[in-house]
Amino acid sequence: MEYLSNLKKAVKTLRKNRDKSILVCTHIDTDGLNSRIILEKVLERLNISAEFLFLRQIDYETIDEIPFEHDLIIFADLGSGQIDLIKEKLFEIKKNPHIIILDHHIVSNEKIPENIINVNPHNDGIDGGKEICGAGVSYLFAKVCNPRFTDLAKYAVLGAVGDVQNLEGNLIGLNKDVILKDAVEFGDIIISPDLQFYGKHTRPLFTSIKYFTDVRTDLTDNDSRIINFINMVNKKHGTNILPKNYLCELTFHEKKIIGTEFLHKCSRYLPITWRIHLPKVIFGESYELKSEEFKTSLKNLEEFSTCINGCSRYDEYSVPLEVLKGDRDKNYDKMLKMLKKHKKNLASAMDFLKNDVEIIQKDKFQYFEVDKNAIKGNIVGIVAGMSYSIEKVDWTKPIFAVSEMNNGYKVSARCPKLLSFAEDINLASAISYASKKVGGSGGGHKFACGAHIPKTRDFVKYLEEKL
Ligand SMILES: [Mn+2]
Structure with a gap:
């Protein structure tokens, strides 16, 4: 059950050093935060204590902030691209800790020293951009620790969606065959065929169409044309779709009709060689958490990811961590507040970009x-x-x-x-x-x-x- 090379070796190294001082460093985006949750839970379940640290990035300046005096350092969702930097730093400070990297970013070319175990899909010819994310590699690590830890799969799916690995409409490769499969079997996630509009549970269909950016049509950012378009669809197909309906309120049949009409419109605006790819940006799968409420920000994983970004981009990590762990009380309220502000910041940044x-x-x-x-x-x-x-x-x-x-x-x-x-x-x-x-x-x-x-x-x- 070794999905990636070096996984077993990495788990062995963890077990060997379980009583030593351990540090876990993770990235700060949705994928990084979910990597962190997975590793936190795994270590807790194995009764191994460790310190945790968030890193925005590893570069010539920030590498000084990493306390390399620990005996074992685990990097998740970062590290593979900075092996040469880490190597240089260790040489400079004359330290030689065990290092485990659980990452999916492109690997830097340097020769990898003995004490660094680099678990990365690129080592196995697997595309780390599309087939597995940092939280996914962390999840596979967890699964080698104990194959029954499949309740953690949902975090890896969330990480993959956060990193837009469902680029072509649905998850593929290890994401689909192992991680998503585990999350569905465990009963955490529901897959359904859907339209690829953002904001299925949190905004009207009207707004989702307005900000669809993969093809520019006469509907882009044009309110009255969108209303006319929806009216035209209703007339032609005898449906009663309202612009203010949320996408999640539409039936599968209604989604199919809107999607097909939208596809016809879009194809007129595309270079001919691009048309063949159009269905992939309109139709796809949605991934939703079974336990979350309909029409909330946490139901759909894309929107959940926006919530996490709305906190972590502003250096607030404990709020999304607690929400991920299940808090629907104080931290959830705070998350929604921060989300509102995040959206406001994005809107004013867009205005500025537009005008100035x-x-x-x-x-x-x-x-x-x-x-x-x-x-x-x-x-x-x-x-x-x-x-x-x-x-x-x-x-x-x-x-x-x-x-x-x-x-x-x-x-x-x-x-x-x-x-x-x-x-x-x-x-x-x-x-x-x-x-x-x-x-x-x-x-x-x-x-x-x-x-x-x-x-x-x-x-x-x-x-x-x-x-
Ligand atoms: Mn990532």
Whole structure:
């Protein structure tokens, strides 16, 4: 039952060091938080004590904050891309702890020393961008510790959805065959065929259509046209769908009708070679928690992930952790409050982008720069993804957002879904190359990645070389 190489070795190392001092470092996004929950529960169940630490990223500056004096350090949802950095640091401080990395980001090329166990799907020819996430690797680790820990599978599904691994409408590979399967069998998650509109339980269908960004049509950001469209569908099919209905309130039949009509509309706006991929951005599966209430922010995993981001992006980790563990009281209320604020911040960032920012067009991509007071680094990646609803943003090209920080710049890159299906694009290798060239570091996934750079000069030039 070893799904990935090194898993058994990693578990063995944990068991061997169970009485030593252990540190667990995880990333701060939905995937990272769920990795943390899984590892916390596993260690608790095995009666192993450990310290836990959240890391925004590992780079030349933040690596100093990691207390390497522990005997065993576990990294989850980060680490694989920074093995060379970790190696250098250990050499510099003359420490040699055991290190277990449970990650799915692209592995840095360095030769891996004896004391580092790198569990990563890329080692086994499995696509870590699409087939398993950090929480997924952590879950498989848990399952090797004890095959009965399948109640933890739901966290790994949430991590995968948080990292948009259901890019083509549904989860695939290990996500589907092992993790989702376990979560369904355990009775935590329900899979249903659905439309790929965001906000199934938290906003009217009308709003979901308005902010659909994968294809730009005459409906994008146009209220009266959306109402006309829904009226037209009702007339043609004898349905009675109201614009204010939430998607979760529609029957399967109604969803199918709306989806098919929407698909016909979208296909008229697409380059011919892209049309074949269109169904994948309109139809798909939704993953929902059986135990959560209908029309709440926690029912659908995409929306649950937004809730987590609404806290963790603002350095608030205990609130989403407690909600994940089951709190529906104080922490849940606080989460909803923070979510409201997060949405407000996103809305004002989008307004600012719309009205006050110049989008600079290059042949193969586009980019914009903002200073740190306009759009903060913690949400600039999300804003980049949402920017495709803005008219001046070319919805057929990748976008790079450059945000000024106190100590340099944060760069976030996003790629339109249909472009990623139609062409072989790798933003991660472009951003990694360009950031290295200007003295920074970066990486991530082919269609969503980021970097930290000390200066912006020539960065765009190096991007152009690679894309
Ligand atoms: Mn991840």
